[in-house]
Amino acid sequence: MYMSYQPLEELLPKAGNSVYRLVRLASVRATELAGTGVKLVSVPAEQKLATTALDEIRAGKVIGKAAGDHKEGKSKKHDKSQN
Numbered sequence: 349m350y351m352s353y354q355p356l357e358e359l360l361p362k363a364g365n366s367v368y369r370l371v372r373l374a375s376v377r378a379t380e381l382a383g384t385g386v387k388l389v390s391v392p393a394e395q396k397l398a399t400t401a402l403d404e405i406r407a408g409k410v411i412g413k414a415a416g417d418h419k420e421g422k423s424k425k426h427d428k429s430q431n
Contacts, residue, residue, distance in 0.1 A: 352399045354406070362405050363412055370405070373412040377401035 363370035378397040381387065388409035391400050404410045 352395070352403075354399070354402045358406050359402060362408070369412055373405060373410065374398060374401040377404060377410050 359370055360367070363373055375398075378401040381397045381400060387400055388404045389400070389407050391403055395403075401410065
């Protein structure tokens with residue numbers, strides 16, 4: 349088995365220049381790969397799923413949501429002055 353080099357200078361722009369977003373995107377995609385096994389890029393069979401996920405992100409096959417695309421959760425604080 350070999351260690352794959354993942355160039356951050358190519359990966360970070362694909363995740364809005366956020367290491368956190370990149371890690372989350374790769375984690376979610378690796379979990380999907382574990383469940384489905386459907387790879388979007390050609391890679392060796394023995395390659396780890398996290399590395400495959402990063403390869404897919406770098407190739408532009410996996411794209412994350414922009415920061416403002418998510419909906420607000422229901423955990424908003426209740427303002428007592430409105431009662």
